Amino acid sequence: MAFADGIADFRSDTVTRPTPEMIEAMANAPVGDDVYKDDPTVNALEEESAAAVGKEAALYVPTGTMGNQLAIQYHTNPGEEVLAHEGSHVRSIEGGAPQAYAGVGFRTVSGEGGRISPDDVDAAMAMAGFFPRISLMVWENTHNLSGGRVIPIEVMEETSARAREHGLAVHIDGARIFNAVAASGVPAERWAACGDTIQFCFSKGLGAPVGSIICGPADVIAEIRYLRKRMGGGMRQAGVIAAAARVALAGRERLVEDHVLARKLGEALAHRFPGGVDLDQIETNMVRVDFEALGMGWPEVKGRLEAAGVKANPPMGASWRLVTHRDVDAADVDRLVGALS
Ligand SMILES: Cc1ncc(COP(=O)(O)O)c(C=O)c1O
Secondary structure: OOOOOOOEEOOOOOOOOOOHHHHHHHHOOOOOOHHHOOOHHHHHHHHHHHHHHOOOEEEEEOOHHHHHHHHHHHHOOOOOEEEEEOOOHHHHOOOOHHHHHHOOEEEEEOOHHHOOOHHHHHHHHOOEOOEOOEEEEEEEOOEHHHOOEOOOHHHHHHHHHHHHHOOOEEEEEOOOHHHHHHHHOOOHHHHHOOOOEEEEEOOOOOOOOOOEEEEEOHHHHHHHHHHHHHOOOOOOOOHHHHHHHHHHHHOHHHHHHHHHHHHHHHHHHHHHOOOOEOHHHOOOOEEEEEHHHHOOOHHHHHHHHHHOOEEOOOOEOOEEEEEOOOOOOHHHHHHHHHHHO
């Protein structure tokens, strides 16, 4: 259902508001100083998160960006390169943090839907000793800029194995890994095993107001805890927000509802604007529309949506991304499609 002010917001799954259950959990959370590891709510969240992805330990961080960047700092040295997809969030949408904080560059590949193949890894490593050293490969699953596509587990397993043969560490930006789980039925542990570390976000489709978590072996997480302190990410009585994240994590199975709604939205738009949506590419909670197919410019689309109380981001080039989440429903989809008709 739309927000209390009637706005249906399709810009991102980050726009959700805390549920009454989350607010109650936050109000009643036992807390302590988490920098001293004294916050029982944060400790519980870390244990539950590590267990959810089959890793030994976990560390609560304020944002997905911080989780990814701490992993990059841990796994690399200045002057090295990270092997990643050209459209990966860590490279393109984290404010240049890898260059600024870890002092690393990128070697990029351009596989379909965020994929990296074993051959891509071999090719990247072919000039080892001459080109900048590659020490880390980063996956992003689901892949945001490809429209929430799921990188198949077989691809991740095969390519991660090849990367490890070359001595690379592997990190997974699993901001939406539970969307991949919901879409594929493949358990989270199996995806997480493709990386030494994995971060996932409570503040995306899971619906919590704040926070992400990085999971991995206990000794790695202990060192990343130190790096978090250095980055100013020690949050003291963070149980106040971790309480909502616990509720979000426990409710992760509802993500399939967002996927069903995204398909409904995609089908309605494909019906109204033939050729405008490739339905095969709707795998999770995102719909990518060929904006040209609408036959209207962004100012007109924006005006129509605003008049109907609907929010959407502008297109990036010809690609227009709409995102479903717990705070939009079938009536909001009808409202969006109606406004464009
Ligand atoms: C794939 C992916 N990784 C990382 C992030 C970063 O998360 P945050 O906004 O919490 O820093 C995002 C945010 O949208 C994302 O989509």
